[in-house]
Amino acid sequence: MRSSHKPPPGVDAKLLVGDAAKLLPNPSRRLFLRGGASVGALAMLTGCDIADGLSAERALRKVSEFNDWVQARLFCPRRLAPTYPETAITRPFPFNAFYPEGAAPDIDEDRYRLIVDGLIQNKLPWNLDQLHALPQETQITRLICVEGWSAVGKWTGVPLKEFLKRIGADLTAKYVHFTCSEGYSSSIDMPAALHPQTQMTLKFDGEILPTKFGFPLRIRIPTKLGFKNPKHVIGLAVLNNYTGGYWEDRGYNWFSGL
Amino acid sequence: MSNVVETGAEAKAVVPAVVHPLYVRITHWVNAVAILIMVSSGWQIYNASPLYPFTFPSSVTLGGWLAGGLLWHFAAMWVLVVNGFVYLTVGLVSGRLRRRLLPIRPREVMRDFGAALTGRLRHADLTVYNAVQKVAYLGVLLATIAIVISGLALWKPVQLKELAALCGGYEGARHVHFFAMTVIVVFLVIHVVMALLVPRSLRAMIRGR
16 A cells, blocks of 8 residues: 555554445555556557556646646635525435544543644634634535535534634635544635635534534535545644645545535 | 538549548547546446446446546546537537538438438448438537536536536436436447448548548
């Protein structure tokens, strides 16, 4: 396996099973693009040396970066994701992560702190009572997974934009990076962070966010694919440098806007 | 482009008429490669969350896993955008698309379809499409429009939510996208079989005549 396929620090490699197994590349295959009859057929058709998987992968990642650029330009900060009536909510709502459901992290709500860092004025950590005391909003929107499936859910929480203003974040910075207790991470562009539907979610379907959906804090972004909606968030940083993320480093398109 | 030769009756007697101008041949083969990438990587993406109770064997999928499939799919997409733009622009401006595909008369379709089924459909003059060909080529053009609209809807169901609504929402767009892919693949199979049955047509797509 490539070095980047190592689980991040703090994540038990044994947890990388189950649901994630179908997503992860075949470990016997060093390069994820190599192999497969159709690749051979392509090499014959094009005369390109596609067998050189490394350069093909590098080229494809360049195109993916170009697609980040295109998507940032397609993104309209005021355009809202469709919202749905209560009757449209998907029940039961599917669980999905890079670990099986039973391995979702247990977080002690009394000891929980959200660490805020980077280009912000007030770096005091936040406890759950403080977060719950902030003005909340509820949305019923569709979560769309990179795998293709989708589900409608009801999320309640603090608009991220309001929180960023409250901590004195530099709203002209490029990125907001999230770190999670189970070792997951993701980063988003500032326009997406400031979108009116981007939310620091504390409740799901009217109840305190259950463990499987990211207790105690999830970032809900209905204008991004599901993997850009990190669960069990313990850290938020406003940055100007690109930091990627757990799946992004493994090949998923970084912007992944909807 | 050699439209003069294509329509000139006298020239036809001397040298074989140009069946496909150069721009058609180039865009055709670029398209062929890009479509194979789109279909095989699309099947890879499909396998991550199958819409129907089957998956595609890994021997015919491209990319190794979901992320690889997505990278291929959203790269080949641009090849099709540029290629399709050139093909449609020259085809529409020159009038070739209209001349080749229209008019389609139901009676001729019935007649040629019957002839095709009984193996009596002639391809004597490759510069003129029979009615079955016209229907097939126009049909695959319509499927292409459907796959582009549903593909854009799946890629950008918020920014282009009107397109998604046109497909019956995000989930509807998945079905439309799959159905249009099926039409294109069925066309592709028949198209390749016919080209092999009438090798002159394959030669014409390479050398032009």
